[in-house]
Amino acid sequence: MFSRRHSRNATLAFRLHMTGVSLGNSRDQLNKKLQERIKSMRGIKMGIAAAALAFAATSAQAADITIKFSHVVAENTPKGKMANKFAELVHERLGDRVEVEVYPNSQLFGDNKVLEAMALGDVQLAAPSLSKFGKYTSKLQVFDLPFLFKDMKAVEKFQQGPKGQELLHSMEDKGFIGLGYLHNGMKQLSASQPLIEPADADGLKFRIMSSDVLAAQFEAVQAVPLKKPFSEVFTLLQTKAIDGQENTWSNIYSKKFFEVQDHITESNHGVLDYLVVTSADFWNGLPDDVRPVVKKSLDEAIAYGNKISMEKAEADKKAIAESGRTTIHELTDEQRAAWVESMKPVWKQFEGDIGKDLIDAAVASNG
Numbered sequence: 001m002f003s004r005r006h007s008r009n010a011t012l013a014f015r016l017h018m019t020g021v022s023l024g025n026s027r028d029q030l031n032k033k034l035q036e037r038i039k040s041m042r043g044i045k046m047g048i049a050a051a052a053l054a055f056a057a058t059s060a061q062a063a064d065i066t067i068k069f070s071h072v073v074a075e076n077t078p079k080g081k082m083a084n085k086f087a088e089l090v091h092e093r094l095g096d097r098v099e100v101e102v103y104p105n106s107q108l109f110g111d112n113k114v115l116e117a118m119a120l121g122d123v124q125l126a127a128p129s130l131s132k133f134g135k136y137t138s139k140l141q142v143f144d145l146p147f148l149f150k151d152m153k154a155v156e157k158f159q160q161g162p163k164g165q166e167l168l169h170s171m172e173d174k175g176f177i178g179l180g181y182l183h184n185g186m187k188q189l190s191a192s193q194p195l196i197e198p199a200d201a202d203g204l205k206f207r208i209m210s211s212d213v214l215a216a217q218f219e220a221v222q223a224v225p226l227k228k229p230f231s232e233v234f235t236l237l238q239t240k241a242i243d244g245q246e247n248t249w250s251n252i253y254s255k256k257f258f259e260v261q262d263h264i265t266e267s268n269h270g271v272l273d274y275l276v277v278t279s280a281d282f283w284n285g286l287p288d289d290v291r292p293v294v295k296k297s298l299d300e301a302i303a304y305g306n307k308i309s310m311e312k313a314e315a316d317k318k319a320i321a322e323s324g325r326t327t328i329h330e331l332t333d334e335q336r337a338a339w340v341e342s343m344k345p346v347w348k349q350f351e352g353d354i355g356k357d358l359i360d361a362a363v364a365s366n367g
Contacts (some may be wrong), residue, residue, distance in 0.1 A: 034306040058092050061319045065098045065290065070117075077254070078312060079127055079182060079274065081307025094309035096264040098290060104130075104362045115281035118279050119175055127182055127274040130210040142317040145350065146343040150366045152186060152310065155271050158365035163358055164334050168275075177283050179276045184248045185313040186268040190261040191244030194329060198342040204243040207233050212248075213359050214264065215271075216346045221339075237261060251307070258326045260265035265329045267339065278300065298311055 008021060069086070073079050079326040087100035109117045111128040115136070142148070149155045159181045168178030189195050191204060208214040208229050218225040226242060227240045237243045237260040245257065246269070252258050253271045276298065286294065321328055331339070347359055 004189055024191045026057055037045045044263045050181035057357045065295070066288070066295070067098065067100045067106065068103065068122075069100060069104075070103045070114050070123045071105060071127050072106045072111055074098065074101075075104050075350075077248070078184070081308055082182060082301050083127075085304050086298055086301035089214055089300060090294060093293050093297060094290065094304065098294065104231075115176065115277070118277070121279065121282070124282050125179075125276065125278050129184075129209065129274045130273050130275055131163040131209045133171065133275065134211065136174045138178060138350075139167055139170045139355060139358060141211070141213045141350055142167075142274070142354045142358045143271055143273060143360070144217075145354075146212050146261055147363075148347070148362050149186075149271055150269065151273070152183060154362075155183070155273065156306075158362050161361065161365065167358075171277075177280050177281050179229050179278055179283075179298055182274040182276055182302055183306045183309045184272040185309060187248055187270040187272050188248045188252065188266045189246055189265040189269065190252060190257060191263055191265075192240070192261065193243075194263045194327070195244070195267075196329060196331070196335060197266040198339055201244075205241075207236060207242050207245040213346065214270075214348055216349055217343055220343045232259065234260065246270065249313045249317040249320065253320055258320045259321065263327050263329060264320070265331065267331065267336070269339065269343070279367060295298070322361045 004332045067090070069083050071079055071083055075081070075084060083102045083104070090098050090100045093099040099355065103123075108349055109126075111126075111132050114123060114126040114128060115132075117123045130140050134142045143155075149158070164181070167363075168180075171178070177238050189201075191201070191206075193200065193204075195201055201218070203224070205226055206218050206223045207228045208218065209230075215225040215227070228242070229235060233242075233245055233247075234255055234257060237245065237257060244261065247255075247257065251262075251272070252264065258264065283291070317328075351359060
């Protein structure tokens, strides 16, 4: 039988052996050796903690993706609802990894400045009208050509076809990528007098967006096109500074143009759509597992917005008709053919800039 003292000595000897100290060493040597071992263990723990903090910081940084979506209309419009739907879908599918911040009503930038801001990285998504991209590509002018599309079904068919999808990348060399087309609708003509025949527009002043194609369109019927901001149109019409304008049913209703225009011709002579656009650097820099989810969410949001847009166009047209504030004129096939004949030469005028292949593809979409 070992005594309790022998047992303690045996235990001490075993512990000293594990620390590399023999029984013959002094107590000071023992203490020194133990302190070194403690410091070594502390160093390992601190190293593990530092590594964990570094990993956490890296993970947080990788997950910190903010998409600022700037647009110029109210949240209750088809475009506004589309943007909010996109933010909701991204949050549902990616959680805190990606945050979409929507800025409506030109809170960040107007359409004239947003692309410059995008190039600087100050905004990641926008949806200007297709007429706003003339500075970067002439090909999107195809959508401004008068009487090119007979209805929105033809527009949709062209946009989703090979040539329409090709146009999404027509500005990639300038640093921008189109991600999808958002509808507003077909444009109608309004004026202070009836517009039934092309000659009825002779000498009248019409407000247009900043588009050379739209200017040529009105010049083809001897009218006077004036490039003016959208925000000034109501006042210009009310004060008789201009005689008329072109716009969709939803814009004519929401901006109350029908209250200061005695006549609206249901011409369906052109399309007013938007291009959802992003920076090529931003888009290509998204993680490979994030980009497809963002694109899927955007595609679904655009489809949602386009459905609302079509429903709103019909509802707003009905509301204008029922208001009794203006007279809506429907053109006969012969009357419409006269307008087409007068304005169709504009196609040839811009064929060199746009491309005959694009124009032919657009015409084919009407079949």
